[in-house]
Amino acid sequence: MNATAHRSGALVWARRNLFRSPLDGALTIVFGAISLWLIYKTLSFVFVTGRWDIIRVNLRLLMIGRFPEAHVLRLVITVIGLAAWGGFLAGFIRARQVRSGRVPNSGTSLAARLGDIGMRLWLPAVVVLLLLLLSSTPGPWITVGLALIAAIIGRLVGPFAGRPKLGPVGSAVVFVGLGAVPVGLYFYVVTAVGFDDWGGFMLNLFLAACAIVLCFPLGILLALGRRSTLPLVRVVCTTYIELVRGAPLFVLLLLANVALGFFVPDSLVPSTSTRAIIVFTLFTAAYMAEIIRGGLQSVPRGQIEAAKAVGLSPVRQTGYIVLPQALRNVIPAQIGQLISLFKDTTLAGIAMGLFELLNVTTAITAQEQFRGQGLIGETITFAALMFWTVSFTMSRESQRLEKRLGVGVR
């Protein structure tokens, strides 16, 4: 017994985790061999056999599609603006949380907080760095650099806007301003280049972002409608939710692509990208409604009774007491749905022919200089890396948010 206790840690660890029994040992050897083979194959594909020129040459097409050269500056300004906005929002929220006492003001040093951000965001940072290294012009470097600076400035300015001194009018101005920035930037880009000319990964991100913003209010309304005490409203909402959930998204996109024109007057027929956004919104709202309904059911009855007891009107009971708790309780499911919406934006390429990332990856293998070389493996790997990075980061952030909001603890 004593002898084992004195053995080195690694041996004890291996015995406990790899060779507990003969069967365990066999599993270790078989799957160890498979792992080594997979690692070898991956490394040799990335560094030796993979021909990544096709990505280097087409990087721009992959990221922003055929966005006109003359207007790229608008995209640069938008990226920087969004970075500043994101930093500002982070600082603003933080200040409000500190004020309401949910987060301790001090105690964590700057270094610890930077380390925390590094732990959270190293993966997307590495991928962005990889993209920058692949690019052949200084433009992207400058953009990312300026965006970083803008984000830091925003983060430093943000807390001042969260101060109580501002009063109700000041707060309202800040809130409206926060909402207006992304909308303004959107119009800034879209007045120059209508988004039917957008493409690449940017289009995937944009389609997802639009549908995410739009599906939330609709989903909440549908969920409340389905739980309503008014029978007719309930029937309408339930029918909508069940019909949409029964049909495949791909068929809905096909239908919107060829048949939407029949249902509205010619003057109102939307462009292809708009149709995609409409379908994504209507589709995700039905799923979101079911998730939110689950959240509504998980709010204890006592909460509603307490709200009634203090004399809140039904609208306020829902808005101030029930809905915040319901939404908090189902954060993982909601983010999961949003991730799957983001992944489903590839369907818009297949069903509607939008020039999004998946379509670009298959299209560039048919270019004259790369045709017939079997480069589809490389291009699809690149697309997979892009989607994977965003989705994985989102799901990790959702776990963190869940922990921070204390789901299942409070």
Add this chain to the structure above:
Amino acid sequence: MLKWVLQLVVVGLVVALIIWLYGNYIDNTAEQNIPTDFGFLDNPANFQITGNELSANAPIRDALYQGLLNTLRISVAGIVAATILGTLIGIARLSSNWIVSKLATVYVEAVRNVPLALFVVAGLLVVVLGVFPTIQDAWELGGLAVVSNRGVAVPWFVGAGFGLLAIGTVGAVAAWIVARWRSSVSDRTGVLPRSGLWAGGAFVIVFAIGWVAFGYEWTLPELDGRQTVGGIRVDPSFFALFFALVIYTASHIAEIVRGSIQAVPRGQGEAADSVALSGFQRMWYVILPQAFRIAIPPIGNQYLNLIKNSSLGAAIGYYDLTLVAQTTVGNGSPAVPVFALTMVLYICISLVTSVIVNYANRRSALVER
């Protein structure tokens, strides 16, 4: 009073919207002389479905029916394979073996966060057309399968059809009755039920009797020059779609299985250990039955997703319901009736599936105290 006014306003708005859309539809179709009825179902389809002997002159009705069958085929095959793979990976994630659990975690995290469409396209363009050999030097896997970029040939029954399916159904019913009988015997006398063994035996016996009585046979695929003979050749598009659906759905099922196993109270596993069950017995008799009770509703959702996701086969030329509908519309059939019919069929499949899942859920929930 206010409540009724509110409801009437909502319903009125919805009805007005529907009337407006329908009116536009009637006007637009009348203007362009597009029929709005289902008469197109009797027109010739004018296209051939790969891997199907249906002639191009057959009516659209038959083509849609074949598409529906293809959707059901890929769904059933995918559901079975994804459940097995997903369960194994879900268990592997909780393994005490470090390499096994890490490998399973990497699989789940890598696959879950990539769009299914990428797997479907990669399955066809990278795996089948890129990795698989040409038919001349096809891989013959122990005489059981022939793998080439023209598809995968596997052993199959001769003259298989609804007859064999009927025998299988009879066998399954017999197995169910025997299992019920065994458990009632066990309740009365206390002997071990061994229902699985008995039911499996009953199924095999019934199936063997039917097999011999109706003279079924099976054949192995062989390479004959530039084609395969015998067995059944699985189309590249079927193989790619199957591969993609199974890999993708298994990663989701694995997470559900893992969560459900973790939700089984620790005491159950400890109790199994304390009565000296082996690792397999502990999993099979104690943990998994309780875990699956928790897992049935979310796994049922994954089945529904898989069925709906099989419509992505249209992207790689697998003639499922969606691609048949798409092709029909491309050949000039009216789009709205075709897609309306397609959606109704999908909704019916979904409804039947959720009825089955709900039935399984109720049965398993009843076992609880």
